[in-house]
Amino acid sequence: MGAFASLSDLVNRATGGNDGAPETRWKFIDGRVGAAVAATPTTGRWTSLWQYNGQPSHGDVPTTASSPTNATAGSLKQTDPGGGRQKWLLGGSFAASHPGTLLVYDRLAHMGGLSGTVTTAQTVNATAARYTGAEAAGNEIWVEVYTQIGASATTITASYTNQAGTAAKVTLATAIGASGLNQAQRWLQLPLASGDTGVRSVETVTLAGTTGTAGNFGVTIVRPLLQVALPTLGLAAVRSLLTEVQGFAEIKVGACIAFAWLATGTTTPYLMYHSLTMVEA
Amino acid sequence: MAVSDWSSYQAKVRIPFQRVTAYAQQFSDTTAGVWSSLWTKMLPTPGVAPGAAVSPARTLAGALGQRNGNQRLTRISGGMGTTGVLMIYDRLVHCSGLSGTVLTAQNTSMSGLLPSRAGSGADVLAALEIYTAIGSGTTVTCGYTSSAGANQTSPAMEFGGSQKGSIAKFLPIPLASGDAGVQSVNSVLLATTTGTAGNFGVTLYKPLAMVPLLCWGNEPRVFDSMLDLCCHVPLVPNDACLALCAMPYQHNAMFNDILFDFEFIED
Numbered sequence: 001m002g003a004f005a006s007l008s009d010l011v012n013r014a015t016g017g018n019d020g021a022p023e024t025r026w027k028f029i030d031g032r033v034g035a036a037v038a039a040t041p042t043t044g045r046w047t048s049l050w051q052y053n054g055q056p057s058h059g060d061v062p063t064t065a066s067s068p069t070n071a072t073a074g075s076l077k078q079t080d081p082g083g084g085r086q087k088w089l090l091g092g093s094f095a096a097s098h099p100g101t102l103l104v105y106d107r108l109a110h111m112g113g114l115s116g117t118v119t120t121a122q123t124v125n126a127t128a129a130r131y132t133g134a135e136a137a138g139n140e141i142w143v144e145v146y147t148q149i150g151a152s153a154t155t156i157t158a159s160y161t162n163q164a165g166t167a168a169k170v171t172l173a174t175a176i177g178a179s180g181l182n183q184a185q186r187w188l189q190l191p192l193a194s195g196d197t198g199v200r201s202v203e204t205v206t207l208a209g210t211t212g213t214a215g216n217f218g219v220t221i222v223r224p225l226l227q228v229a230l231p232t233l234g235l236a237a238v239r240s241l242l243t244e245v246q247g248f249a250e251i252k253v254g255a256c257i258a259f260a261w262l263a264t265g266t267t268t269p270y271l272m273y274h275s276l277t278m279v280e281a
Numbered sequence: 282m283a284v285s286d287w288s289s290y291q292a293k294v295r296i297p298f299q300r301v302t303a304y305a306q307q308f309s310d311t312t313a314g315v316w317s318s319l320w321t322k323m324l325p326t327p328g329v330a331p332g333a334a335v336s337p338a339r340t341l342a343g344a345l346g347q348r349n350g351n352q353r354l355t356r357i358s359g360g361m362g363t364t365g366v367l368m369i370y371d372r373l374v375h376c377s378g379l380s381g382t383v384l385t386a387q388n389t390s391m392s393g394l395l396p397s398r399a400g401s402g403a404d405v406l407a408a409l410e411i412y413t414a415i416g417s418g419t420t421v422t423c424g425y426t427s428s429a430g431a432n433q434t435s436p437a438m439e440f441g442g443s444q445k446g447s448i449a450k451f452l453p454i455p456l457a458s459g460d461a462g463v464q465s466v467n468s469v470l471l472a473t474t475t476g477t478a479g480n481f482g483v484t485l486y487k488p489l490a491m492v493p494l495l496c497w498g499n500e501p502r503v504f505d506s507m508l509d510l511c512c513h514v515p516l517v518p519n520d521a522c523l524a525l526c527a528m529p530y531q532h533n534a535m536f537n538d539i540l541f542d543f544e545f546i547e548d
Contacts, residue, residue, distance in 0.1 A: 097314020
């Protein structure tokens, strides 16, 4: 396992020495999805930025369960570490046209094509490709709406295998449908069962009742890496993990780095501009 | 060559390879959360609309004009009289002369101009840059050659109007699914006329660094690349045409007293 021997070691690697292979990736996000303005965010609700236009490009709507990687459209496209080394996120600079909170995460598995009107168990069968086995502690389950579902309020649960490999665990019922919980790009976290700390795979989801519109939604298994507060419109934030308690976050081989947004208003951000700096050790 | 250790870094920072001061004229035609290019605002000699597509020289008016050498950007200090964000970037190719009223594909003739320091175009971004204001809002798509050599069309982006049509706006272009860089932007197509021809163009660039500037009474800020910018100490390639963009925190914020020092250490 790689590690930085000292501050001097970090300085050396960050400037290209000792196979540090420093890499800074830039991500521009436009406030549009496809040919139209993105759905209006809801204050206090998470929005997935997966489909948002930008560079590197937006991600596509998944269908059957798959494991996105750093080669997948929508990812940050960072290079994999070489020579058996690990890759570490040192931090980054983040700016947005509107205030909110940005989440940087590794998109471990995703799928789509679920219906907002089916009230029997719908097959998911998504398995985390990274942070497997005992490392699954910390993996999260999110429901992701790709095409707006209905306005009838109901709840959703997921059947999953937890961090210890115990199958048939069920998440707590979570509200879905209704205003603020049904729009495209809406992102809803499913709380795990009591005592669980992570998820290895999600097998099915079940709606308690129909939302009234089929739409299209899916399940995403997520590993959070970094959360960035952007409280001031037009002011960037720098997160330097060298000087923060969190410490460096590992970027796994094949990590599909993606972004989500917790809005503090109801205006679609029309520009986000981020950089993430990584080094190998 | 890598910096060997912390002491060496400190020594290099104490006696930098070079220091470049950049200052720009004040202006207030700004939009919150939207980049304004400082290319035509730099002093004493502002940059101008480039005309035909060309790869701008390191010392062209509008650029920082640093001297060549194996070097890294290590310190940014200064302010711009208002809260916002500063970006320093390598301006690779630019053109102007495009019209806000033409409704057929407008060719840029940028193909083949990407300088060698940009490689195949991986991680090269593109932006629409406004030199003379255009009119009302519309959308634009751009035909480009990706870093993989494929001819692609960008998703539609907003262009024109009060927020994205005034002078100096710098509007990044989103890419088609799967793409992560461009070799050239070949054409621009407006969905509808903006009503005013104006003058805009396309700029290909690679960002070097981005810093937040919380302004309290014009108090300057200082950023060290290693300590304050996440150990991101970017290499500055020879012949890089370094230029600046700024993003304000509110509409029509006045950028004034724009004054920055950039320090570089020998690599």
